[in-house]
């Protein structure tokens with residue numbers, strides 16, 4: 473989700489600051505993001521690259537990580553999470569608004585076809601290895617998208 477959000481935000485002309493572990497620095501930068509390593513003192517590291525503050529935060533982790541970045545954003549309506557409704561409500565932020573359905577998928581598919589949105593498929597598993605694919609996704613550190621190929 474972070475990789476997709478970074479590309480969509482970049483294409484809106486926004487400056488994107490992306491957090492990931494050190495092994496994903498080059499990947500984050502390839503998306504046009506300013507890379508900041510996560511972990512202790514994340515908010516201070518973000519302030520170091522954005523001294524004037526940030527206009528919004530999209531959180532994909534929740535919990536303590538969401539608490540840590542909340543002070544970065546003055547307008548709590550722009551503190552948005554896809555991961556933790558409970559913490560974001562306490563902080564005065566918002567859960568991400570979803571718009572699933574044909575129109576959204578077609579708009580995203582058009583961007584993929586047009587080359588402006590890369591889903592970054594890092595691995596494709598055959599259906600009989602679906603359990604392995606799901607374990608990788610559930611590990612929380614996959615790179616891009618993991619695809620399960622269904623024959624037929």
Ligand SMILES: NC(=O)c1ccc[n+]([C@@H]2O[C@H](COP(=O)([O-])OP(=O)(O)OC[C@H]3O[C@@H](n4cnc5c(N)ncnc54)[C@H](OP(=O)(O)O)[C@@H]3O)[C@@H](O)[C@H]2O)c1
Pocket residue numbers: 473474491492493494495496510511532533537554555609611612613614615616
């Ligand atoms: N994918 C969806 O369609 C979808 C839909 C609704 C909600 N969500 C929610 O959105 C969240 C993200 O989903 P996803 O599919 O993007 O997950 P993902 O593919 O597993 O990616 C999670 C990313 O978070 C990074 N990360 C792990 N720990 C972190 C931390 N402490 N601080 C900052 N970054 C950290 C990981 O980077 P490293 O590998 O470098 O650690 C990894 O790249 C999840 O809570 C998920 O439940 C996803």
